[in-house]
């Protein structure tokens with residue numbers, strides 16, 4: 001798939017509210033997060049030292065890195081606390097019935 005093109009990555013039945021799920025899109029690991037504000041998609045790798053964020057915890061709109069505890073806002077990927085400084089990429093999500101569709105950003 002190419003940048004900006006939506007593809008189905010999971011069904012809503014696989015992602016209850018408060019849960020996160022790692023999926024692969026175009027050979028890249030993406031973390032889906034179902035928050036009270038909706039479903040969001042961000043890169044699965046922490047910008048600090050590349051830990052897999054799917055092994056961390058989703059708390060509200062924040063994903064907490066399992067390795068050193070940095071927090072990222074899953075709505076836009078910005079880093080909220082050290083040791084991470086750089087954001088993680090966020091990606092477009094749309095729902096098509098019960099299907100979760102993701103289009104890679106950058």
Ligand code: FES
Nearest residue numbers: 046048049065068
């Ligand atoms: S690897 Fe995520 S905070 Fe260090």
